[in-house]
Amino acid sequence: MVTDLIARLKAEWFERLEQILARDNTIPSSNLKCLELCEARCCPREGMRRMTSEKIASAIVVLLPFEMEYLIEKTGASPNVFRRWPIDLTPDVTIEIGVLDLGKPCPFLKDNLTCGIHEHNPLDCRTFPLLPTQNFHGELEWSLGENCPSLHLLSPQFSEHMKRVWRGLYPILPQAWWDLYAFADHWTGWPVPAETVDHVV
Numbered sequence: 001m002v003t004d005l006i007a008r009l010k011a012e013w014f015e016r017l018e019q020i021l022a023r024d025n026t027i028p029s030s031n032l033k034c035l036e037l038c039e040a041r042c043c044p045r046e047g048m049r050r051m052t053s054e055k056i057a058s059a060i061v062v063l064l065p066f067e068m069e070y071l072i073e074k075t076g077a078s079p080n081v082f083r084r085w086p087i088d089l090t091p092d093v094t095i096e097i098g099v100l101d102l103g104k105p106c107p108f109l110k111d112n113l114t115c116g117i118h119e120h121n122p123l124d125c126r127t128f129p130l131l132p133t134q135n136f137h138g139e140l141e142w143s144l145g146e147n148c149p150s151l152h153l154l155s156p157q158f159s160e161h162m163k164r165v166w167r168g169l170y171p172i173l174p175q176a177w178w179d180l181y182a183f184a185d186h187w188t189g190w191p192v193p194a195e196t197v198d199h200v201v
């Protein structure tokens, strides 16, 4: 039955996420100076709408399959705080991928602009300012979040660790997820801000 298959896939992804987070306890520091140099330019929030593009490092977080459910279970977050995007995980299974953008600001960002769930934060956040991409040959490649003010400090050891994590995930992430991730790169958030609606109609 499809529900049994979804339950099995969810359990497998929860296990994977546990392993990634457990391994993170032993990895080298990223060396980023987020508190000293930044104001959470990579954490989607409503105030970003008023920022100029060069002030924003990343306006969106795309979660892995079942990472939304994992965060809900681990943090007690309301399911309503996530935007959801359906993808085909297998030919028989469609799931919803959680997304946070300027229209659904990150519920975990604290008033002091630190992350309230650092020990469980999404792999997309954890990897930034490294950005995994898929090239035209369907291979994993990397780009950098150029607007991150700590980019020049990024530890090579940390980068290599994160690349290893993504290389492990790559064979099991469906093409539909990569399509969503690439598409999301161009989002500036929903809903369309009121000040731009006039230009749309």
Ligand code: SF4
Pocket: 032, 033, 034, 037, 038, 039, 040, 041, 042, 043, 057, 128, 129, 147, 148, 149, 150, 151
């Ligand atoms: S990773 Fe970069 S953009 Fe994000 S909070 Fe740290 S310094 Fe700022």
Ligand code: SF4
Pocket: 042, 043, 044, 061, 106, 107, 108, 109, 110, 114, 115, 116, 117, 118, 121, 122, 125
């Ligand atoms: S989960 Fe944490 S690191 Fe990720 S966007 Fe939210 S506050 Fe920022």
